[in-house]
Amino acid sequence: MYCPLAPKDYREQSFLQYAIEYLVANCPLCGGEHPAKFFAFVARSYLGDSCVKGTTFIKVPRLICEPNKEKRRQTGEPLQYTLRILPGFLIPHSRVVVDLVHEALEGCIGQHAATRLAATLLMGCLSPLSFRLFYQRVQERIVAWLDVLVRLIGELGGEIAEQGEAAAHEPLQAQWRWFHLLVSELLRVHARLPGAPVVLRPLRWQFVYALLSRHQMGLGP
Numbered sequence: 001m002y003c004p005l006a007p008k009d010y011r012e013q014s015f016l017q018y019a020i021e022y023l024v025a026n027c028p029l030c031g032g033e034h035p036a037k038f039f040a041f042v043a044r045s046y047l048g049d050s051c052v053k054g055t056t057f058i059k060v061p062r063l064i065c066e067p068n069k070e071k072r073r074q075t076g077e078p079l080q081y082t083l084r085i086l087p088g089f090l091i092p093h094s095r096v097v098v099d100l101v102h103e104a105l106e107g108c109i110g111q112h113a114a115t116r117l118a119a120t121l122l123m124g125c126l127s128p129l130s131f132r133l134f135y136q137r138v139q140e141r142i143v144a145w146l147d148v149l150v151r152l153i154g155e156l157g158g159e160i161a162e163q164g165e166a167a168a169h170e171p172l173q174a175q176w177r178w179f180h181l182l183v184s185e186l187l188r189v190h191a192r193l194p195g196a197p198v199v200l201r202p203l204r205w206q207f208v209y210a211l212l213s214r215h216q217m218g219l220g221p
Contacts, residue, residue, distance in 0.1 A: 092213075
């Protein structure tokens with residue numbers, strides 16, 4: 001889910017309230033028409049702007065689905081009944097924040113200015129395996145990302161230039177450029193929606209990757 005907070009602005013209680021309000025209509029675990037229920041705060045860590053700054057620890061809410069828990073107890077079916085909700089600047093199963101990952105990807109793919117080792121350092125990491133994991137996810141998912149963005153823009157009445165479209169067989173760099181164009185158009189039409197939350201420019205990539213995560217294809221596993 002998307003929460004318009006930078007790391008320095010994160011507050012446990014305000015995020016919990018935002019999470020429960022966002023999920024009040026449907027349970028994210030069973031899909032049932034009952035609100036999410038707060039279970040506990042759990043520890044979560046992430047890296048600062050560099051390895052030198054070390055690790056920052058916060059607490060994030062864990063929600064519980066009572067129907068799934070009860071069904072699991074009665075049937076033995078391995079249903080998930082708790083879920084951690086992360087603020088938009090975090091990636092599931094990663095200690096690197098969204099904006100540093102995108103900056104590294106942009107330097108390597110979009111600008112051709114950074115080697116994979118340099119991109120690794122931009123992320124604040126030391127092992128090239130850290131960046132390679134995200135690079136491979138982009139390679140595997142970018143065509144699906146483009147499809148999702150095209151569909152969302154169409155549903156919102158946006159405009160898509162036919163000549164800008166990048167097909168699956170085109171180079172990754174061309175697909176990445178098209179990705180940026182679609183993101184710009186999506187944010188433009190999103191800003192016109194009555195009552196839509198404002199997406200500040202510094203937080204736009206948090207918004208985009210959280211949106212993709214809702215389609216099970218974000219930067220995380």
